[in-house]
Amino acid sequence: MPTSRITARFDKVKAEKRAALVAYLMAGDPDLEASFASMQALRDNGADIIEIGAPFTDPMADGPSIQRAGLRALANHTKLIDVIGLVARFRETDQDTPVILMGYANPVHSLGYASFAEAAHAAGIDGTILVDLPPEEDAELRAEYARHDLSVIRLATPTTHEARMAKVADGASGFVYFVAVNGVTGAGSADPESIAGNVEMVRRVSGLPVCVGFGVKNGAQAAEMAKIADGVVVGSAFVEHAQSAHESGDYSKAPRGMGALAGELSAAIAAVVKA
Amino acid sequence: MDLRNTWDKWPDANGRFGEFGGRYVAETLMPLILDLEKEYRAAKLDPAFKAQIDDMWAHYVGRPSPLYFAERLTEHFGGAKIYFKRDELNHTGAHKINNCLGQVLLAMRMGKTRIIAETGAGQHGVATATICARFGLKCVVFMGETDVERQKPNVFRMRLLGAEIVPVSSGTGTLKDAMNEALRDWVTNVDDTFYCIGTAAGPHPYPEMVRDFQSIIGIEARQQILEREGRLPDAVMACIGGGSNAIGLFHPFIDDEGVRLIGVEAAGHGIETGEHAAALNGGKPGILHGNRTYLLQTDDGQIVDAHSISAGLDYPGIGPEHAFLRDTGRAEYLSCTDDEALAAFQLCTQLEGIIPALEPAHAIARLGDVLDTMDKDGLLIMNLCGRGDKDVFSVAKALGFEI
Ligand SMILES: Cc1ncc(COP(=O)(O)O)c(C=O)c1O
Numbered sequence: 299m300p301t302s303r304i305t306a307r308f309d310k311v312k313a314e315k316r317a318a319l320v321a322y323l324m325a326g327d328p329d330l331e332a333s334f335a336s337m338q339a340l341r342d343n344g345a346d347i348i349e350i351g352a353p354f355t356d357p358m359a360d361g362p363s364i365q366r367a368g369l370r371a372l373a374n375h376t377k378l379i380d381v382i383g384l385v386a387r388f389r390e391t392d393q394d395t396p397v398i399l400m401g402y403a404n405p406v407h408s409l410g411y412a413s414f415a416e417a418a419h420a421a422g423i424d425g426t427i428l429v430d431l432p433p434e435e436d437a438e439l440r441a442e443y444a445r446h447d448l449s450v451i452r453l454a455t456p457t458t459h460e461a462r463m464a465k466v467a468d469g470a471s472g473f474v475y476f477v478a479v480n481g482v483t484g485a486g487s488a489d490p491e492s493i494a495g496n497v498e499m500v501r502r503v504s505g506l507p508v509c510v511g512f513g514v515k516n517g518a519q520a521a522e523m524a525k526i527a528d529g530v531v532v533g534s535a536f537v538e539h540a541q542s543a544h545e546s547g548d549y550s551k552a553p554r555g556m557g558a559l560a561g562e563l564s565a566a567i568a569a570v571v572k573a
Numbered sequence: 574m575d576l577r578n579t580w581d582k583w584p585d586a587n588g589r590f591g592e593f594g595g596r597y598v599a600e601t602l603m604p605l606i607l608d609l610e611k612e613y614r615a616a617k618l619d620p621a622f623k624a625q626i627d628d629m630w631a632h633y634v635g636r637p638s639p640l641y642f643a644e645r646l647t648e649h650f651g652g653a654k655i656y657f658k659r660d661e662l663n664h665t666g667a668h669k670i671n672n673c674l675g676q677v678l679l680a681m682r683m684g685k686t687r688i689i690a691e692t693g694a695g696q697h698g699v700a701t702a703t704i705c706a707r708f709g710l711k712c713v714v715f716m717g718e719t720d721v722e723r724q725k726p727n728v729f730r731m732r733l734l735g736a737e738i739v740p741v742s743s744g745t746g747t748l749k750d751a752m753n754e755a756l757r758d759w760v761t762n763v764d765d766t767f768y769c770i771g772t773a774a775g776p777h778p779y780p781e782m783v784r785d786f787q788s789i790i791g792i793e794a795r796q797q798i799l800e801r802e803g804r805l806p807d808a809v810m811a812c813i814g815g816g817s818n819a820i821g822l823f824h825p826f827i828d829d830e831g832v833r834l835i836g837v838e839a840a841g842h843g844i845e846t847g848e849h850a851a852a853l854n855g856g857k858p859g860i861l862h863g864n865r866t867y868l869l870q871t872d873d874g875q876i877v878d879a880h881s882i883s884a885g886l887d888y889p890g891i892g893p894e895h896a897f898l899r900d901t902g903r904a905e906y907l908s909c910t911d912d913e914a915l916a917a918f919q920l921c922t923q924l925e926g927i928i929p930a931l932e933p934a935h936a937i938a939r940l941g942d943v944l945d946t947m948d949k950d951g952l953l954i955m956n957l958c959g960r961g962d963k964d965v966f967s968v969a970k971a972l973g974f975e976i
Contacts, residue, residue, distance in 0.1 A: 311609055355876040356749065356861060358756045359599045365743060377873045403597060403860040408874025430860065431599045434587065453600040462604055480601055481761040 304396045304449060304472040304512050305426050307346055308528065310410030315572050317524035319564045321345035322400065322533035323556065324367035325384050326354060326376025328544035332552040337388050339557030344564025347509075347529065348388075349427070352381045352401035359429045363482035363534040363541070369546055371459045378405040378414075382421045389422035398472075400427040402448050406439070415442035422553045425472045433465050445546060448508050454500045456480055456493065456507075467504035470509070474504050475531065478512045478523075484534035487513030501528070517566030524570040532563060583894065584829035588777020591900065593893035596776040598863050603759045610778040612683050617785070621679065622862075626786075629674055634664045634709070636789065640797035640954070641832035645924040646937075652753030652944035653807065653951030657927070658794045658822065660958045667930065667959035668790060668818040670700040673769060677704045680767035686709045687762065690769045691722055691755040693814065694885030694932065695727025695744040696959055704738035713737040715754045716794035718746035720884045727963050745878040748814075748888045754863055772815025773892035776863030778928035787821025787950030794954050795825050802952055808833040808943060810955040811908070812935040814850075814885045817886075819960035823904060835943060836895060837936045839881035842912055850879035852891040852897050853906045860872050866893045881972065882911035884958070885929035912937040913972055918961065931968070 311318045321340045327332050329527065337348055353371035357364060378401075385397050400419065406428060418426070425448050431439065449472035457480060458466055467474070475498055478488035491511070501508045510523050510550045511531025523530045533553050539555030590611075596606055596771040598698045612762045616622045630636040634931040639662065660668040663738035664785055673690075680688060688705050690712070692698030698714040705712035714731055719738045731738055744750035752770075759768045773783040791809070796808050805944060809826055813836040826832040841849035849855055859868040861876060869877040869889035881887040898904035909917075914931055917938035935953050947953065963970070967976045 306844050326680065354874075355744070356753050358753050359601075359760060361757075372875065379873075380814045404868075404870065404876070405874035407865075408870065408872070428601050430863070432598060432600055432603050434596050434603070440888065455599075455601040457601050457604045459604065463606075466600065480763045485761065493706070 303394065304347070307396050308473065311346055311512045312498065313378065316568045317527055317570065317572060318346035318529035319344055319560065319567055320347040320349060320351040320529050320531040321352060321510070321560055322531065323349050323536050324364065324371050324540065326374045327367045327540040328370060328549050328552060329374055330376065330380060330384055332540070332543060332549040333384055334387055335553040335557045337414065339553035340560045341392060343557040344366040344562035345560045347364030347396045347398065349380060349398045349400045350385060352378055352405060354402040354405060358401065359482055361482040361534065363484045363537050364572070365543055367537045367540060382417050384422065386421035387422050388504060389532060394552070398421065398425050398427060399423050401429070403431045404426045411439045411442045415446045416447055419441045419446035419448060424442065426452045427453065427475060433469060451475055453477055453546055456496060457501050460499055460503065463500060463503040470504055470506060473507040473509050473529065474500050474509045476500055476508050476527070478510050480518070481512070487515070487519060490522045497526050517562045520563045521566040521570050524567045529531055530563070530567055578825070579825045581823065583897065584598070584777055584781050588972045590894045590897035591949050592904060593864065593896040594777055594780060595865050596863060596958040597658060597860050597865065598776045599760060601763065605763060606776050606778070607800045613679060613778050613782055615677055622682070625678055626675055628947055631768065631787065634670055634674065635662060638662050638798070640801065642971055646921065646940070649924055650936070650941050650944045652949055653947040655940060656798065656954045658953065658954055659789060660790055660818065660956060661930065661960035665696070665700045665703050667882050668699040668751050668787060668821065669694040669771060670703065671789055671821070672771070672783050673697065673704045676767070676769045676782070677701070677708060677710065679898040680769070681708060683767065684772040685765060685767035687766045688767055689713045689715065689755050690771060691748065691751035691756050692771060693887055694883065694930070695720065695724040695731065695752070695871065695963060696737065696885060699727050699730050699734070702734035704927050704960050705736065706734045711736060712754040713739060713758070715739045715751040715758070717748060718742045720747055724884055724963060725966065729756050729768055747878065748882070749879070750875065758863070765776040771817070773817040773820045773894060774815040774862060774866065774890060775865055780864065780894055782822055783817050784820045784894060784958050787817050788820065788824045790956060791823060791825035795820060797950065798954060805829050805832055806952040806953070807831065807878040807947055807955045808835055808953045809833040810837065810943060811893060811958065812837050812886065812932045813895065814888055815890065816895045818956050819891060820894055822956045827897060827903065835900065836906045836908060837939050838908045839883055839886035840908035840910045841880040841882070844908060848880040849908070850881040850886050850888060851908045853895065854908045857890070858896070861890055864889045864893045866896045867891055882967070883916060883935065885930070885932040886935065895900055896913055899958060907942070909935040911928070915968065918968060919973070927957065928961035929957055929963045931964045933958050
């Protein structure tokens with residue numbers, strides 16, 4: 299069961315008494331080949347879970363870094379099926395690292411929920427985070443996912459109060475992604491102390507591991523987050539290495555830069571010993 | 574606002590018009606739109622809220638707007654009688670203020686102090702800035718860079734009214750990009766900010782709320798034509814951007830089976846060229862900006878930029894209730910190219926002494942075709958939803974004049 303890849307990974311991380319590093323990159327930025335090398339570099343340097351971004355023309359919840367990454371990927375004609383293909387290629391040599399597809403609802407809706415679920419499962423994708431598909435709107439998708447053991451990973455935010463969290467948790471699996479700040483990706487960072495209560499509430503209500511993201515850019519911030527979270531998500535900071543690769547024309551900078559950052563982040567996270 | 578008909582069952586409890594509509598927003602916004610829905614339900618039932626709107630409509634906006642017999646255009650086409658619902662005579666020059674007033678009063682009831690809005694032609698931005706000036710609220714308007722350029726008079730008006738204009742450079746710098754940026758602002762400023770959406774689209778409850786506020790157009794028109802002609806019209810007609818002026822005119826007539834509902838989308842350079850803004854005539858269902866509706870998109874589900882000479886119609890989607898009206902066959906949707914709209918703009922100006930906005934010029938351009946399908950003694954009401962002052966620069970440019 300592919301879902302167990304996520305569960306197995308959290309079991310492993312827990313046994314090692316640490317939080318997980320969840321790394322985000324945009325597929326096709328600066329190109330698919332570089333994304334493939336970057337996924338491997340992330341994994342080799344301590345990323346426990348990979349979130350692979352599927353580009354969308356209208357990324358309403360993203361800040362400038364990830365917006366630009368998506369536009370670069372689209373300029374390279376990166377389609378949803380290419381993102382699925384990229385994961386299939388990664389799976390040829392890696393059966394253990396969970397890969398989550400992150401994006402917006404329309405490309406998946408356009409392919410068709412049933413066709414998408416089938417293709418995603420065949421490629422070895424473990425679940426998705428579709429930003430604009432809240433629990434109220436994902437019943438149809440969930441029915442397809444249930445047939446293919448794919449996880450619906452839900453988002454919780456500082457505006458998600460406890461009564462609502464029950465709705466968010468219902469049907470969620472894998473883990474819950476807690477968005478630490480009200481805002482777009484890459485914006486300001488949250489003070490871990492101020493959200494510790496929310497994270498605890500999300501964990502209690504959902505019974506799932508909670509990964510916290512938005513605004514984490516370096517080892518020091520990651521270590522602080524690791525104290526309160528089961529996993530730390532880093533996105534824009536990785537994506538910026540794809541941007542410099544694009545700007546310099548030297549695409550090998552993407553896997554090198556991302557690998558180095560993953561090394562720094564995973565070491566900082568591992569230094570925080572969890573009970 | 575209090576007209577009841579059988580279509581009031583839409584949207585359903587999930588915010589859906591059949592398979593369209595819904596609430597496709599990021600989790601940060603979910604609690605906010607659920608709260609908004611609750612507050613709107615309460616306001617809708619509150620006589621004091623209605624009285625406040627009615628008073629402002631009468632004394633500030635200038636309602637009811639006249640129903641005018643367009644005699645020379647009628648003669649020109651030689652068919653059924655054409656009436657114009659003159660919403661261009663509203664304060665600020667378009668129907669947009671009907672909706673802004675309702676939403677801003679709701680925002681104040683909710684204790685919000687900062688109003689954000691997206692705008693294309695600038696009419697919704699001007700209307701929002703106007704109401705915010707009147708009530709002393711902070712106003713921030715997101716506007717695509719392309720539109721800032723082609724709608725300069727409105728940009729200046731908004732600044733005079735004290736609004737902050739945020740030019741948006743992402744995408745093609747038009748309405749959809751402005752809406753993305755407004756949503757990004759809203760997820761960032763969840764406590765004090767109210768997002769005043771300018772058309773009958775977006776996540777539930779916006780399509781319903783905007784429709785309700787704009788329905789004053791159809792409610793008045795229905796009463797006025799009964800007084801003037803002693804009977805209902807055979808057709809009502811309006812241009813469609815997101816669809817707010819059209820749904821406002823249509824909704825009070827939906828139960829009147831003999832009344833045809835006709836919307837006109839912007840065909841830009843022609844639907845066959847791919848450069849247009851006709852979501853119903855040239856798009857397919859998808860998910861954008863909080864709702865499931867017809868969208869211009871690629872085979873891979875990427876949104877295609879719209880094109881129209883009219884900034885107010887330059888949007889790749891359409892309100893979900895229109896998607897439903899079309900699929901059920903209750904309403905008909907035609908389209909009109911840039912060139913046809915320009916010709917109609919001049920025709921109306923010359924024959925009626927009314928300079929229409931480029932948006933309703935799209936509906937004027939299809940009058941002849943619609944009249945051809947009607948009896949000579951028929952009656953048609955077209956919503957003249959905006960005046961053309963804002964467009965004189967772009968029309969001059971399109972016609973090759975320097976001003
Ligand atoms: C005069 C006028 N008419 C029509 C529209 C299109 O909007 P809707 O379809 O919501 O009425 C606009 C939008 O800016 C407008 O300014």
